[in-house]
Amino acid sequence: MLETRNLDKSFGAVHVTRDVSFRLEKGERRVILGPNGAGKTTLFNLLAGELIPDSGAIMLAGEDVTSLPVASRARRGLSRSYQKNTLFDGLSVEENLGLAASIHTGFGTRLWGDSLSRPEVREIVEDVAAQVNLQPYLHARVSEVSYGVRRQLEVGVALATRPRVLLMDEPTSGVGPEMAGAFHALLAGLPRDLTILIIEHDMDLAFEVADSITVLNYGEVVFDGAPETARGSDLLKEIYLGSWEHA
């Protein structure tokens, strides 16, 4: 469903992504691990189209999308959530979901009629609100709900575009252990045919939800395999404890 081929990206003399290649099958859930500065968010920005790689290719469902802009990739089914909330604070939770759903259904550019009252949009809003447990907050303004609810909405907005591939950048960033537990259940409840790539620091979440794990360090893939293998990996421990050195 999603494949990267020898992705490379530098900012001046800083080489942030080095020859990154991996492949996600349909419905696969892969977690990207790595210490701060490993190049995880840069990789997401390359996949989403917010950055263009210096070399390499990105394939989405067999199509080369490397040179396509962000919106075109999104329309092809690649959606993302952000590490820092990028919600529309002045709008209600329902309007946030509705905005995403109306873009997906094509009503977001129509001149006449309220897009949020369209049955197609309403159906997506209600469906996604149920998926990410937002029904009690639908009419609340985003600025009035808790941080944890905003993180759920961040994922919900990405889901409201009905993606084929969902990129989640640290979905549990800044939430407490209880909320992180709720996110485990939330991820487990998402449709199994949805392909998910997650950047995560929470090891428990990573090992619980991942079908496969990719570890990045200094922009390169240093581990790619099953969670069970990663769990016992000395390399992973070394990277997180800081004794691993880049060659």
Add this chain to the structure above:
Amino acid sequence: MFRHTPLRYIALALLAAGALFQAATAGYFGLEILIEILILAMLVLALDMVAGFGGMVSLCHGALMGVGAYAFATFGGILGLTPLVSLVGAIALTGATAWVIGAVCARSHGIYFIMATLAFGQMAYSYVFQTPFFGGDDGMGGIERLDLTALGIDLTDSRSFALFCLGVLGLVYLATVAVLRSGLGRSLTGVMHSEQRMRALGLTVWRVKADVFGLSGMIAGLAGALSAMHIMYISPGLLDWTVSGEALVVVILGGLGTLVGPMIGAVALVVLKHELSAITPYWHLVVGLLLIGVVMSRANGIFGWIEAQIGARLDKRLNDITRPQPTEEPRDA
């Protein structure tokens, strides 16, 4: 996202009642002032649509109004088209011009967007000023008003023309609200909050900006055509950046992103201008001080200040009145 509140309905009703009263009772000079206010209100509605709901602070809306006025005068005076066809043509041409400007400027933000629109506006001004076809700095005269005699309306009469402009302003307001509440308008608000997120959701951001800028240009073109009909003469000064600057002052003075506020700002500016200019030639200083006061108060213009002072209290009181009261349960004996 644009929302009507009880206070906004009250303000709209008061504005409409005041305009109707003025149209019914004022003499020639009073009607001229009213028409000036109504045309300026149209222009600032167009500007508020893009600046208040899309973050596109334009300094070319005066020029767009000028394009509408010159197109109307050219279609009627030189090409010999009827005033109605000229009006439709002027609105369409101005909308198309605005769409192109919006499409080109959509990738810039903040001060760069302002400067890019200023450049477009000044290019239009210079072109018209130096082109003999458009009369150069002499401008163009002999412009006809719409002929609505078939409907029993004589627009050569100032009172009828004022009422006509009031009706058109009402329709423009309703159209603006409809656009802002449509899918396109909601997407525009989303773009103002976060372009990055809207792109990531699959929206072609520049297209949304260009489309709304084009619609806003159509309103500015309509205001320009009405201005040309009003004075029956136009000059390049109509396209000058100071007209755009004055419209921006009115929007900020009234309340950016409220639609109602800019119309109040139009009333305030025109009335102040006429009243103060009779007393002192330095009336600009008073308007300047007022603008500084509004900006320094951190209120969103005159109407924003009113909304902050009484809007929330009014909403709460209405909610208390309309909320169903709990009924007392009958007690068991």
